[in-house]
Amino acid sequence: MYVLLANFSFLEMWYVTSTVPSMLANFLSETKTISFSGCFLQFYLFFSTGGTETLFLSAMAFDRYLAICRPLHYPTVMTVQRCIRMGACCWLCGFLYFLLPIHLISQLPFHCLNKIDHFLCDSGPLIKLSCVPAPATEIICATFNSGLIFSTLLFITSSYTLVIRAVLRVPSAEGRHKAFSTCGSHLAVVSLFYGSIMIVYVSPTAGNSAEIQKYVTLSYVVLTPLFNPLIYSLRNKEMKEALRKLLKTVRFSQKHERNL
Numbered sequence: 105m106y107v108l109l110a111n112f113s114f115l116e117m118w119y120v121t122s123t124v125p126s127m128l129a130n131f132l133s134e135t136k137t138i139s140f141s142g143c144f145l146q147f148y149l150f151f152s153t154g155g156t157e158t159l160f161l162s163a164m165a166f167d168r169y170l171a172i173c174r175p176l177h178y179p180t181v182m183t184v185q186r187c188i189r190m191g192a193c194c195w196l197c198g199f200l201y202f203l204l205p206i207h208l209i210s211q212l213p214f215h216c217l218n219k220i221d222h223f224l225c226d227s228g229p230l231i232k233l234s235c236v237p238a239p240a241t242e243i244i245c246a247t248f249n250s251g252l253i254f255s256t257l258l259f260i261t262s263s264y265t266l267v268i269r270a271v272l273r274v275p276s277a278e279g280r281h282k283a284f285s286t287c288g289s290h291l292a293v294v295s296l297f298y299g300s301i302m303i304v305y306v307s308p309t310a311g312n313s314a315e316i317q318k319y320v321t322l323s324y325v326v327l328t329p330l331f332n333p334l335i336y337s338l339r340n341k342e343m344k345e346a347l348r349k350l351l352k353t354v355r356f357s358q359k360h361e362r363n364l
Contacts, residue, residue, distance in 0.1 A: 105167055107187040109336065111194070112160045115153060116329050122149035123224045123325050130223065140214070143225040148206050150224060154301070156198025158256040161294055163190050165263040168287050173270045201252060205245045212238055222318060224325070228304075249305040257298055264291065289335045296331060300324035 126146065130136045138146070167187075170178050209230055216235035222228075227245050231238055264287065271283040300323045 105164070105171070107184060108160060108164050108167060108191065111191040112157070112164070113333075115156055115160060115195075116332060118149070119153040119157060120326075120329050122146055122153060127223045127325075138220075138225070143220070143230075144206065144210050147209075147225040147227070147230065148202070151202040151206065151227075152199045155201050155252055156194055157297065158252055159194035159198050160191070161290070161297065162256045162259045162263075163194055164290055165260040165294075168290060169263040169267055171286065172267050172283050202248060205241075205248050208241045208244060212236070212241065222321070224321070226321065228317070246305075253298070253302060253306055260294055292335050293328075293332055296328045297324060300328065 123146065126138065130138075167182060170182050174181065205227065209227060212231070212234040213236060214233050217233045220229045220233065227249075231242055231245070267283075267287060271280050274280045274283060300320055303320050304317060304324075
């Protein structure tokens with residue numbers, strides 16, 4: 105699990121770095137420009153790291169399934185070498201998966217318009233800049249996005265369905281609590297990430313304004329990576345105790361202010 109978490113943390117740094125620095129620079133700058141090659145480089149890194157993240161979340165769900173449903177086989181099945189090979193496969197597949205959609209979008213004629221109504225180079229705003237309609241490219245991009253999102257989400261859901269069935273068979277309440285606590289942080293991260301990306305890339309968005317799309321994109325570009333370290337840190341007992349002390353201190357100070 106820690107091998108996968110280390111890869112996931114490193115991936116999150118790449119994921120945030122591909123968009124947030126340029127976004128902050130544009131907010132502080134008056135020009136707000138990006139080159140054609142820079143835009144598509146950001147597009148490629150953003151989609152590749154996002155796709156790799158879905159694969160890592162699936163691998164971590166499989167790891168939890170083995171740990172809870174096959175505990176006796178876990179040390180022999182999920183070895184360090186196998187974890188490293190799984191991580192390498194996630195990186196490779198994630199960075200190869202979106203090559204075709206990105207190539208097709210890059211071949212569209214963009215000489216008519218050059219203003220992107222977004223704070224990053226995303227597939228939807230880029231296709232809208234094309235001088236000619238591109239329904240085939242749009243369908244291919246939607247198919248690739250939906251295929252990756254639904255396949256990994258189905259795998260994660262199936263894994264946790266088996267996990268829940270196994271946990272409910274545990275006779276002791278303490279054993280059930282321990283089993284669920286090992287999965288809670290991962291389920292929270294999955295819910296945050298998939299909940300936001302499905303709104304943008306899967307749900308019908310024709311009636312949504314560009315501003316709504318920006319706010320939803322901001323949630324999984326900035327907020328989700330911001331909350332992920334905190335969510336996983338809550339598994340640590342010292343972190344939980346420090347958080348309890350902080351909440352007690354805040355409550356005491358509020359009560360003291362009211363008494364004054």
